Amino acid sequence: MYTTILEPKMVKDEKSTVTETPETKTKIHVENLNLFYGEKQALFDVSIDIKEKEVTALIGPSGCGKSTFLRTLNRMNDLIEGVKISGKIIIDDENIYESNDVIKLRTKVGMVFQKPNLFPMSIYDNVAYGPRMQGIKNKAILNEIVENSLRGAAIWDEVQDRLKSSALGLSGGQQQRVCIARAIAMKPDVILMDEPTSALDPISTLKIEELIAAMKKDYTIVIVTHNMQQAARVSDKTAFFLNGEIIEFDETSKIFSMPSDQRTEDYVTGRFG
Amino acid sequence: MSTLPVKREKSNKRKYFMEKLSGKVFLFCALLSVISLLLIIGFVFFKGSKPFIGEGYSIVDFLFGNDWVPSENQFGIFPMIVASIYATIGALIIGVPVGLFTAIFLAEIAPKSIAKIISPAVQLLAGIPSVLYGVFGLAVIVPFLQNQLGLIKGQSLIAVILVLAIMMLPTVVTVAETAIRAVPKSYREGSLALGASQIGTIFKVVVPSAKSGIMTAVVLGMGRAIGETMAVILVAGNSLIIPTSLTDSIRPLTTNIALEMGYAFGTHQEMLFATGIVLFSFILLLNFVLARISSKGGN
Numbered sequence: 146m147y148t149t150i151l152e153p154k155m156v157k158d159e160k161s162t163v164t165e166t167p168e169t170k171t172k173i174h175v176e177n178l179n180l181f182y183g184e185k186q187a188l189f190d191v192s193i194d195i196k197e198k199e200v201t202a203l204i205g206p207s208g209c210g211k212s213t214f215l216r217t218l219n220r221m222n223d224l225i226e227g228v229k230i231s232g233k234i235i236i237d238d239e240n241i242y243e244s245n246d247v248i249k250l251r252t253k254v255g256m257v258f259q260k261p262n263l264f265p266m267s268i269y270d271n272v273a274y275g276p277r278m279q280g281i282k283n284k285a286i287l288n289e290i291v292e293n294s295l296r297g298a299a300i301w302d303e304v305q306d307r308l309k310s311s312a313l314g315l316s317g318g319q320q321q322r323v324c325i326a327r328a329i330a331m332k333p334d335v336i337l338m339d340e341p342t343s344a345l346d347p348i349s350t351l352k353i354e355e356l357i358a359a360m361k362k363d364y365t366i367v368i369v370t371h372n373m374q375q376a377a378r379v380s381d382k383t384a385f386f387l388n389g390e391i392i393e394f395d396e397t398s399k400i401f402s403m404p405s406d407q408r409t410e411d412y413v414t415g416r417f418g
Numbered sequence: 419m420s421t422l423p424v425k426r427e428k429s430n431k432r433k434y435f436m437e438k439l440s441g442k443v444f445l446f447c448a449l450l451s452v453i454s455l456l457l458i459i460g461f462v463f464f465k466g467s468k469p470f471i472g473e474g475y476s477i478v479d480f481l482f483g484n485d486w487v488p489s490e491n492q493f494g495i496f497p498m499i500v501a502s503i504y505a506t507i508g509a510l511i512i513g514v515p516v517g518l519f520t521a522i523f524l525a526e527i528a529p530k531s532i533a534k535i536i537s538p539a540v541q542l543l544a545g546i547p548s549v550l551y552g553v554f555g556l557a558v559i560v561p562f563l564q565n566q567l568g569l570i571k572g573q574s575l576i577a578v579i580l581v582l583a584i585m586m587l588p589t590v591v592t593v594a595e596t597a598i599r600a601v602p603k604s605y606r607e608g609s610l611a612l613g614a615s616q617i618g619t620i621f622k623v624v625v626p627s628a629k630s631g632i633m634t635a636v637v638l639g640m641g642r643a644i645g646e647t648m649a650v651i652l653v654a655g656n657s658l659i660i661p662t663s664l665t666d667s668i669r670p671l672t673t674n675i676a677l678e679m680g681y682a683f684g685t686h687q688e689m690l691f692a693t694g695i696v697l698f699s700f701i702l703l704l705n706f707v708l709a710r711i712s713s714k715g716g717n
């Protein structure tokens with residue numbers, strides 16, 4: 146494991162280490178990350194340590210590179226032609242841009258998108274999609290994964306009677322929770338969320354925020370959000386992005402109460418142009 | 419001040435007139451195609467149904483009879499129906515997978531620079547006059563089959579199938595490619611983010627999502643194959659038998675009409691129109707299937 150802070154006493158027993166000292170481990174270490182879309186630079190020397198089993202919020206005005214940064218963490222930017230990346234991203238001791246196993250990376254680092262993007266198939270098939278792609282065929286195992294994942298995303302009660310019906314018949318908020326279930330089904334360590342509630346009504350948003358709070362004990366969560374209150378409600382740490390740079394990264398409470406940078410203060414108090 | 423309203427009225431009158439006139443012109447143009455359709459159908463059905471209504475020929479003998487000997491008043495088109503169906507199915511078996519894979523390659527896999535060369539090439543294939551396909555088939559495919567398979571006559575069912583498969587490619591590729599490109603990017607991202615490979619994503623998410631468009635591509639390709647005449651005449655070999663092997667020489671429905679209409683008269687000519695009705699029924703059936711697919715796709 147990559148660590149920045151001295152390991153506490155129970156180094157050997159990973160689980161108890163985590164429960165007793167949840168802030169010690171760095172899950173994702175980013176160092177001097179630069180990203181170019183062709184000639185245009187979108188990220189400038191981004192460095193950040195994201196801790197295991199915490200919720201890290203990324204805030205900032207639109208177009209400042211939050212999504213771009215988030216997508217570097219599971220290499221989704223690889224899909225875009227002409228993207229150049231330099232710097233280091235280390236997840237669990239491995240530089241993800243040196244390894245060629247993108248599939249392994251993406252099973253470890255799951256993603257939930259801005260708009261629910263369930264496939265036009267049944268709820269069951271959506272959730273079983275990832276495990277099936279991993280080669281799991283056993284019906285009993287798949288059933289169990291699907292049920293556990295849907296429970297984990299707090300949507301099981303609402304969909305258990307209609308697992309075989311089309312996922313696209315669900316409401317937007319339900320769809321987004323099934324998207325979360327679909328990500329959970331891969332048993333990832335990290336879940337990336339790019340403005341997961343921006344397309345949802347307030348009640349669905351609240352449900353997802355509650356879900357995020359509950360998921361924190363099992364997953365490292367990185368969430369992009371436009372909504373300042375949301376960042377304040379759900380996250381432990383907050384990074385403020387501006388024009389492709391991280392201006393400030395700190396405890397969420399500190400970012401919102403006494404930020405050290407004037408620009409951060411302007412943004413979180415809504416005085417930003 | 420008083421001249422202004424008058425002027426305005428005048429120009430408005432002209433506007434209203436133009437408005438009415440252009441409305442009529444549009445209507446006329448729209449009706450033109452409907453009228454042509456009705457005239458063609460009416461004419462073909464009128465001529466083609468005569469032998470069965472006025473002259474006592476049996477429809478069953480016509481559809482299921484094995485012998486077509488106009489000089490002895492024998493008009494059975496069963497071998498031709500079978501030939502048309504075999505040729506179309508054969509062309510689909512080759513043309514659909516090749517076309518679909520090409521479409522997938524162009525839409526999903528090929529770098530833009532390569533797609534930019536192949537796409538127009540495929541579309542150009544659609545613009546080649548069908549007689550040239552026939553000439554190509556006759557000059558290249560037929561001799562090739564003759565040499566490779568040791569046939570006395572290279573004009574055969576398999577030659578027709580190959581030519582038709584090539585001819586349906588542009589339709590299948592273009593329509594399927596459009597359908598695949600229309601699949602939302604978010605589906606692909608969702609799948610890849612779940613650790614699926616690119617090929618896995620294509621076959622498990624993209625192609626199933628484009629299903630109705632791909633089915634449309636298949637049906638349109640089928641229509642192209644079943645109605646093709648000129649190219650088929652040159653490579654079919656023209657034997658009036660029910661084909662039992664790929665190397666048999668055949669005579670599909672279209673060929674029958676085109677070959678004999680020039681000199682036929684009387685009942686013989688009417689029977690050729692009746693052949694046209696059968697052909698038309700196949701096309702109609704395909705259109706019906708197509709309408710079903712697209713209405714389903716809309717849901």
Ligand SMILES: Nc1ncnc2c1ncn2[C@@H]1O[C@H](COP(=O)(O)OP(=O)(O)O)[C@@H](O)[C@H]1O
Pocket residue numbers: 182185187205206207208209210211212213214225
């Ligand atoms: N695929 C792309 N190609 C080129 N430029 C892009 C692409 N995606 C994003 N950008 C640019 O990168 C910058 C950061 O975008 P993004 O990460 O989406 O911002 P945010 O998520 O913070 O709103 C913007 O200026 C945007 O125009």
Ligand SMILES: [Mg+2]
Pocket residue numbers: 211212213339
């Ligand atoms: Mg964004």
